[in-house]
Amino acid sequence: AQSVTQPDIHITVSEGASLELRCNYSYGATPYLFWYVQSPGQGLQLLLKYFSGDTLVQGIKGFEAEFKRSQSSFNLRKPSVHWSDAAEYFCAVAPRAGTASKLTFGTGTRLQVTL
Amino acid sequence: DAGVIQSPRHEVTEMGQEVTLRCKPISGHDYLFWYRQTMMRGLELLIYFNNNVPIDDSGMPEDRFSAKMPNASFSTLKIQPSEPRDSAVYFCASSPVRRGWGNTIYFGEGSWLTVV
Secondary structure, X not given: OOEEEOOOOEEEEEXXXXXXXXXXXXXXXXXXXXXXXXXXXXXXXXXXXXXXXXXXXXXXXXXXXXXXXXXXXXXXXXXXXXXXXXEEEEEEEEOOOOOOOOXXXXXXXXXXXXX | OOXXXXXXXXXXXXXXXXXXXXXXXXXXXXXXXXXXEEXXXXXXXXXXXXXXEEEEOOOOOOOOEEEEEEEOOEEEEEEOOOOHHHOEEEEEEEEOOOOOOOOXXXXXXXXXXXXX
């Protein structure tokens, strides 16, 4: 069965520092890959997605993610974190079925930013 | 576009009462999803529809839960009777179909349900 692992439950970084959030997946074939962000009391907002092509994907708010097939990973990065980035981040996968995408979410990583 | 619209945003109800959550998907989207988010279980897919037809309801926890989509612009998730363990955030989401590209799912802001 497919699964998504976010090994870090909680991460604290200083404002201005770089950030990397880890995501590993277990799937029969390379799935579609997503990162979502959820601010406190809010819904989920899509940061970026990988379908095919260039393995380095640019998203909104200065985030990027790199797909590494050999490691079954899709880690999220940001060169310089802002205090407003404090939120919960979810990695998600969906099958390349050609029809509906049933997202399977990781358990999330809560990011705290210190000033 | 207005995005996925959910109502109510917050609801507090007593155990045993019926709860109805509503969703308006993004116009033109063919798929509609209901997710539930809890601290213990994270984000779970409850049910999804394609062109108003329920496709997979295997995530619906039990018979107390039901979902309908009478038309392309409206869906409901009903809990009857409600129980305290149903307290969660319920998200509606919608998605277009783009074969060969995969689907990006857009989420509403959620309905925060508390059953006391």
